[in-house]
Amino acid sequence: GQNIDQPTEMTATEGAIVQINCTYQTSGFNGLFWYQQHAGEAPTFLSYNVLDGLEEKGRFSSFLSRSKGYSYLLLKELQMKDSASYLCAVRDRVSSGSARQLTFGSGTQLTVLP
Amino acid sequence: GAVVSQHPSWVICKSGTSVKIECRSLDFQATTMFWYRQFPKQSLMLMATSNEGSKATYEQGVEKDKFLINHASLTLSTLTVTSAHPEDSSFYICSARDFIGTSGIDTQYFGPGTRLTVL
Numbered sequence: 001g002q003n004i005d006q007p008t009e010m011t012a013t014e015g016a017i018v019q020i021n022c023t024y025q026t027s028g029f030n031g032l033f034w035y036q037q038h039a040g041e042a043p044t045f046l047s048y049n050v051l052d053g054l055e056e057k058g059r060f061s062s063f064l065s066r067s068k069g070y071s072y073l074l075l076k077e078l079q080m081k082d083s084a085s086y087l088c089a090v091r092d093r094v095s096s097g098s099a100r101q102l103t104f105g106s107g108t109q110l111t112v113l114p
Numbered sequence: 115g116a117v118v119s120q121h122p123s124w125v126i127c128k129s130g131t132s133v134k135i136e137c138r139s140l141d142f143q144a145t146t147m148f149w150y151r152q153f154p155k156q157s158l159m160l161m162a163t164s165n166e167g168s169k170a171t172y173e174q175g176v177e178k179d180k181f182l183i184n185h186a187s188l189t190l191s192t193l194t195v196t197s198a199h200p201e202d203s204s205f206y207i208c209s210a211r212d213f214i215g216t217s218g219i220d221t222q223y224f225g226p227g228t229r230l231t232v233l
Contacts, residue, residue: 033221042120042207042224043158087157101148102222106157 004105006088011111012078020073020108022088033102034062034073035087043087047073075110083112116142116212120225127198128233134194135228137208143188144210148222149181152205164191198232205229 003025012018024032031050035043049055049064049071061074075082085107092101117140127133137147145166150158162183163171170183182194191210195202206229209222 031220035224040205040227040229042227045221045223048221101160101163103160104157 004088004090004103006086006105006108008106009109009111011113013113014078014080016078017074017076018078018110020075020086020088020110022071022073022105024069024071024088024090024105026069026090026092028092029066029090031091032062032064032071033089033091034060034071035089035104037085037087037107039085046086078112080112080114083110085109116210116223118208118210118223118225120208120228122228123226124229124231126231126233129199130197132194132196133198133230134192135206135208135230137191137193137210137225139189139210139212139223142210142212144191144212145188146211147185147191148209148211149183149191149193150207150209152207152227158207161193195230198230200232203230203232 006022031048033048034046036046037043046060047055047057047062049062052064052066054061054063059076064071073086087107088105089102119138119140121136125133147164149161151161152158160173161176164183164185166185166188172178180196185191205227207224207227209224211222
């Protein structure tokens with residue numbers, strides 16, 4: 001199974017940088033995803049890491065260390081519209097007869113203040 | 115990017131009735147779709163994995179006779195909540211697996227969700 005931990009809430013100021021951490025314990029690992037979810041809406045895909053290191057995508061970057069079971073999402077030049085819940089999700093390694101599944105953390109609610 | 119639609123976006127029904135929710139992948143074929151449920155301020159909980167042309171795989175604790183899933187084509191999966199009760203009120207979200215990879219990776223894209231309220 002999977003156990004995923006991330007902070008419940010974070011607050012930052014417009015224009016700043018914020019790092020959202022995620023730690024996981026897993027019996028199988030086949031990639032880590034970050035999703036953004038605004039209230040009342042479905043999650044939208046932000047980033048994907050399967051190898052160690054940093055993946056950069058505009059204002060958002062995601063880092064993975066498989067040996068430490070650790071990832072973070074880095075948001076730069078924060079904007080008010082970045083206020084949302086950020087979900088860390090780990091995908092299982094393929095097992096016989098089952099599709100690859102995502103297990104989600106509880107999400108980190110980020111509030112960006114003016 | 116890949117687009118997944120869901121219908122209806124919200125529904126209110128009386129206790130004891132059944133509700134059908136449709137999930138469609140609009141610009142790609144999805145052999146696998148997933149159904150999630152999300153209660154307020156909680157994360158997504160996987161209910162079942164839907165595979166085209168075969169029976170769905172349900173997560174532990176999810177009643178397969180209550181939550182009927184049909185994946186009749188590569189672009190459509192349906193979830194029917196039978197004999198709905200107030201405790202079934204929740205946000206139901208589907209996702210479709212883009213295996214070939216319009217994004218270049220094997221990932222899931224989510225529909226906009228269906229908010230179900232059972233009176």
